[in-house]
Amino acid sequence: MSKKIYEMITNQIIEKLEQGVIPWRKPWVNGIPVNWKTQKPYRGINTMLLDGGEYATFKQIKEAGGKVKKGEKSHIVVFWKMIKVEDEKKEEEKNIPLLRYYRVFDVGSQVEGLETKRTYEIFDHDPIEEAEKIKKEYFNGPSYSFQSGRAYYVPFEDRVNVPPKKDFPNVHEYYSTLFHEMIVRP
Numbered sequence: 001m002s003k004k005i006y007e008m009i010t011n012q013i014i015e016k017l018e019q020g021v022i023p024w025r026k027p028w029v030n031g032i033p034v035n036w037k038t039q040k041p042y043r044g045i046n047t048m049l050l051d052g053g054e055y056a057t058f059k060q061i062k063e064a065g066g067k068v069k070k071g072e073k074s075h076i077v078v079f080w081k082m083i084k085v086e087d088e089k090k091e092e093e094k095n096i097p098l099l100r101y102y103r104v105f106d107v108g109s110q111v112e113g114l115e116t117k118r119t120y121e122i123f124d125h126d127p128i129e130e131a132e133k134i135k136k137e138y139f140n141g142p143s144y145s146f147q148s149g150r151a152y153y154v155p156f157e158d159r160v161n162v163p164p165k166k167d168f169p170n171v172h173e174y175y176s177t178l179f180h181e182m183i184v185r186p
Contacts, residue, residue: 005101008076012049019152027173028163030120031149036060036107039117046077052149054116055104066107066114074103120148125171131179138182151177153184 026032031052033042037060042050055075061068079102082095107114135141143157146164153160160181168174 005076005078005099008101009045009049009078012076016048026151027170027177028148028151028167029169030122030167031163034118036114036117037064042077044078049077050075050104051106053106053108054118056107056111056114057102057104061105061107061111061114064114067112068105069110069112072105072110074105076101077104078102120167122166123169123171125165125168125174127165128171128175131175135178135182142182151181153181 026047033047033050033052034040034054035042036054036056039054041047042055055077056064056066058068058074079100081098081100083098084093085096086092087094105111108116135144142153143159145159145161147161148163148167151162160178162174162178162181165171165174168177
């Protein structure tokens with residue numbers, strides 16, 4: 001079972017890398033993945049598997065009175081815990097790690113009947129004029145969108161998306177992310 005989970009996670013990371021996304025680098029604070037019910041941020045490999053948003057299991061959604069939209073596909077989150085097993089040879093208990101995975105849905109886009117519980121941290125930055133000039137005068141530049149939680153390039157639209165400046169504690173990280181996405185395009 002563990003081998004299957006490792007394979008699923010590896011395939012998802014490879015898919016993101018092939019799309020030009022470095023899933024472990026996210027210098028913005030809004031839009032990180034959290035558990036909808038507890039509002040605790042996901043940790044470890046889950047931060048690479050999930051885009052920003054609030055996620056809940058099918059059971060959590062149903063118990064809260066929500067409904068998964070028809071045709072939506074779940075996302076994987078993994079969970080480790082230590083369990084006690086008896087070592088028959090040594091006649092003692094030992095702890096071993098147990099890896100489990102759960103399937104979750106993004107409450108904001110894949111679920112009906114539930115509202116976000118999230119509060120957002122906002123940072124006020126003055127634009128860096130030289131950096132704005134580079135963006136504006138970029139020859140044959142793409143169009144831009146500024147949705148929280150993800151930075152990516154859409155080739156068929158020739159569009160770059162980065163989280164808005166207000167999502168970055170450090171304005172230099174905003175421009176670093178923006179320029180990275182601008183140069184990813186062919």
